[in-house]
Amino acid sequence: MAAYRTIIAVAVLLAVALALPFTVPTYYVQFASKVLIMGILAMALNLVVGFGGLVSLCHAAFFGLGGYALALATPKYDPASFFVSFPFAVGSAALAALIIGALALRTRGVYFIMVTLAFGEMLFFLFHDTAIAGGSDGTFINYKPEVAIAGTMLLDLDRPLVFYFAVLTCLLATIALLTMLVRSPFGHALAAARDNERRARSLGFPIFRLRLTAFVISGAIAGVAGYLAAAQFGYVAPQMLGWHLSATVLVMVLIGGLRSVAGPLIGAFVLLGLEEVLKTATEYWKLIEGLVVIAIVLALPDGMRHLLIAAFGPANDDTPTVTSVAEAKHV
């Protein structure tokens, strides 16, 4: 029942995603790329928030590091090689996530929120207050990264259409990787630690290592998103690392629903679409956005799932719920 509904939904979405760039003007192709990039970031964050139960407020810092890595790797008058700059960006974000995660995961709950926020802002101030890559003004990336082997151009990322498909590929890879992780024993153990840390610990799960692994993977994927965003806009600024972006992405996660891999992508689409409409309608769009965020928190604690269930009735969850895993092990 639910399975075929899911398959149809996925097929329709994929068809729309593939057909989109051939049917709408370039502006909307670029907007779609932006939505997909923020979707990657939101899905990465959800591995930690939804599946790990840890509210992180520093993922914008990993996102920004990915972008800054590309900016620093790009020479002034030449494009950077994708095969050098991409691993550099992902590696920088993962390393930052390892260090921040190792410190922040010594704490729980509200402390974790405050510590991640503080360390994220430390990175923000590092790029804001020093002369690295233009200080508070940010810096331009004059050339998109070059995907070439031995001088042969493989992909021309300057063309919005090609860039869109490159982003779409990254998105699908992210969904595949996260789905695999969430369904693996690792994912189940991570969720068990979320649902009952004491019980999971007494069952012998290495909680700290599990959470740190999730945090680093999540940070690395956030770095991928930041790399793509910097390549798309040709510009990086410290605001990319600021905690307002982290919180905005958390809103996307909440809208999309915490218990699904691809849900945050829908959240990204809804929130960015809303911003796009509000920005053209009023100067005070943040006020309306704030009210919408408050309304969502108060009225839809499960995000859009709430609306979907109201419209279509409950669907069977295809990811096994963790309580059942934990309960089963307990018995």
Added chain:
Amino acid sequence: MDLATFGVQLLNAIQYGMVLFLVASGLTLVFGILGVINLAHGTFYMLGAYMAYGIAAATGSFWLALIGGMAIAFVAGLALENVFIRRLYGRDHLAQVLLSFGLILVLDDIRQVVFGKDVHSVAPPAFLSGSIQLTDNMSYPVYRLALCGFCLAIAAAIFLVVQRTKVGMVIRAGAENREMTRALGIGFDQINRYVFATGIALAALGGILVSPISTVFPGMGDGMLILSFVVIVVGGIGSIAGAAIGALLIGLTDTFGKVFFPNISSVLIYVLMAGVLLWRPNGILGRREA
């Protein structure tokens, strides 16, 4: 560094720590009693400074700005608790984080409508506007000294209320064990809203008090929010004494960091926080469960 310079820097550090304490104690009180993490706390610090500018510009009196700003913040706190925050009691941290983030967006734009986004400064009251001559070429503003004294008085008042009064006893009981306090039939839900409003008023007070010695600008709330979090992580959450220790440590680290290591001064307080996390993950005065 000679003794006079050292003394001036020490005074600066203490004065900075005092303001940090005011703001952070409001935040830690609200978390300790209500169990709500309020990211919009820094926004009220910023609004306090803008209200001080607005009222002082309209009436010419810093004292009216001080009292009026705090009163408005207190009433706004009561209203916010009534409309939004009370719905967060018992909800998870994610809901609290995002609702208060929504509040930040709303309040920021309200500030934009009422005050605009210009940078302002506020004149200190006339009789505090002079400075004391320390040596031939060094002086210290009277206002900063008065600020230290005022903050000390407020801190003492907070300690007295929390430690010595019946209301304080209920507050401490609620912070210790919410369910047990309720089960004993103590009407501590009534106190929630006043604690929240007081926390907001303390944040605004911090903003009002610094308005004569620093510029009033839209982003000042964000910086203060992060600093308050660092103070609380260092000191231990829910503990007023912890907030005091954390605030003084951060004040000293930041002020002397700028003197001795100007290149890395902005990172030093985070290094301090990382050190405390390695040593005592729940803060210097924190309890095991947080």
